[in-house]
Amino acid sequence: MRALTVVPRRADTATLTDLPDPTPGDGELLVEGVTLGICGTDKEIIQGGYGWAPSGSERLVLGHESLGRVRHAPPGSDFAAGDLVVGVVRRPDPVPCGACARGEFDMCRSGRYTERGIKERDGYGSELWTVETEYAVRLDPSLEHVGVLMEPTSVVAKAWEQVDKVGARSWYDPKTVLVTGAGPIGLLAALLGAQRGLDVHVLDRVTDGPKPEAVTTLGATYHSGPVTEVAEKIQPDVVIEATGVGQVVLDVINGTAAYGIVCLTGVSSGGRTIPVDAGATNRDLVLENDVVIGSVNANLRHYTAAAHALATADRDWFDRLITRRVPLSRFGDALTPRRDDIKVVLTLD
Structure with missing residues (x-):
C-alpha cells in the first residue's frame, strides 16, 4: 500500500512510501482510507519543525484527520464491513496519569500520551490503516463527503465545552461570540456557535473570496477590520481565538464584555516580542471576572459531539469549507497554498 511518510525533524523528506498492508490485531478494525485532511500541524511536521516517529522506525506515517471505510471488523464488535469511521488521534499515557x-x-498531565500521525504512532495517511475499536467513531453514511472534518470539529466541540464549564461557575447567559480567524477551526467554531443560537461574528484579514461567503451563509457577521475596533463594537461574551497571532490574542483578552471568556485554540510561534501593559490586562481580568483558557485535542465524547454537529449542519455549507480535494499521488499540490484555500484534503481511495 501507499503511505505518506516523513522523517520527523528533517525538512523535505515527505514522500509516498510503499509499505506492507497492515494486519489488524485483536480488537482492531482494518480500514480503507477514504480521505485525509491536511492542517497546519502536518505542514509543520513536513517542514521539519515537529513530530516523533514510532519507536524503532525512522519514518512516521502522517495524517491525523482521518476518514475511512471498514474492510474487516472483529467478531462481536459493534462495527461491520462498510461502516464509515474516523480514528481518534490521541492515546492515553500508558502509566497512566490521573486524567x-x-x-x-x-488533558494528560504527564505528556507521555501518543498521537496518530504526530507523536510516536503512525497516522492515517495510507491506503489501509488499523484502529482499535474503542478509538474508532462511526459516522452516518450521509457524511461521507464531509466526515474528514470530524477531527477538527472535535477540537472546537471541546473548546465550546470548556467555555461552558467555565461559564457555569456563575450565572451565565452568553449572547455574542467573536471568532478570530476564518480558517477551518475558526469556521467550525462559528458553526457550533450558530448551532447554539448565538450572535456570531468572525474576523479575518481577507476581504473577499470564500471565507466571507462561508460566514454569511451561516447567518453570522464577517469582519476584516482591526480586532480592537470589532471587539469594542460588539463586546463579545465569548471569544474563540483561532489565529495564534500574539497581538490578536492580547487584543481579544482585553476586548471582552464583563465576565468574558477567551478560549485560545491557535498555537503561537515563539521568537517575537510585543509590548504588553500587563497591569491593565491584569486589572481587567480581575475586576471583570474574566477568564482565559487554552484548549487542544479532544477525547471520545468530543468526537461524539462533533458527529452530531456535522450531522445536523447544512451539507451544502461544507462545500464552501472544503475548497480542494487532491489525489494522494499529488500530495505536494495539497501542501502548496492557494489564495482561496480554506480546507484542502487528500483523497485516498
Missing part, C-alpha cells in the same frame, strides 16, 4: 485513567487523555 488519562479517567478517559480525559486530552
Whole structure:
C-alpha cells in the first residue's frame, strides 16, 4: 500500500512510501482510507519543525484527520464491513496519569500520551490503516463527503465545552461570540456557535473570496477590520481565538464584555516580542471576572459531539469549507497554498 511518510525533524523528506498492508490485531478494525485532511500541524511536521516517529522506525506515517471505510471488523464488535469511521488521534499515557485513567487523555498531565500521525504512532495517511475499536467513531453514511472534518470539529466541540464549564461557575447567559480567524477551526467554531443560537461574528484579514461567503451563509457577521475596533463594537461574551497571532490574542483578552471568556485554540510561534501593559490586562481580568483558557485535542465524547454537529449542519455549507480535494499521488499540490484555500484534503481511495 501507499503511505505518506516523513522523517520527523528533517525538512523535505515527505514522500509516498510503499509499505506492507497492515494486519489488524485483536480488537482492531482494518480500514480503507477514504480521505485525509491536511492542517497546519502536518505542514509543520513536513517542514521539519515537529513530530516523533514510532519507536524503532525512522519514518512516521502522517495524517491525523482521518476518514475511512471498514474492510474487516472483529467478531462481536459493534462495527461491520462498510461502516464509515474516523480514528481518534490521541492515546492515553500508558502509566497512566490521573486524567488519562479517567478517559480525559486530552488533558494528560504527564505528556507521555501518543498521537496518530504526530507523536510516536503512525497516522492515517495510507491506503489501509488499523484502529482499535474503542478509538474508532462511526459516522452516518450521509457524511461521507464531509466526515474528514470530524477531527477538527472535535477540537472546537471541546473548546465550546470548556467555555461552558467555565461559564457555569456563575450565572451565565452568553449572547455574542467573536471568532478570530476564518480558517477551518475558526469556521467550525462559528458553526457550533450558530448551532447554539448565538450572535456570531468572525474576523479575518481577507476581504473577499470564500471565507466571507462561508460566514454569511451561516447567518453570522464577517469582519476584516482591526480586532480592537470589532471587539469594542460588539463586546463579545465569548471569544474563540483561532489565529495564534500574539497581538490578536492580547487584543481579544482585553476586548471582552464583563465576565468574558477567551478560549485560545491557535498555537503561537515563539521568537517575537510585543509590548504588553500587563497591569491593565491584569486589572481587567480581575475586576471583570474574566477568564482565559487554552484548549487542544479532544477525547471520545468530543468526537461524539462533533458527529452530531456535522450531522445536523447544512451539507451544502461544507462545500464552501472544503475548497480542494487532491489525489494522494499529488500530495505536494495539497501542501502548496492557494489564495482561496480554506480546507484542502487528500483523497485516498
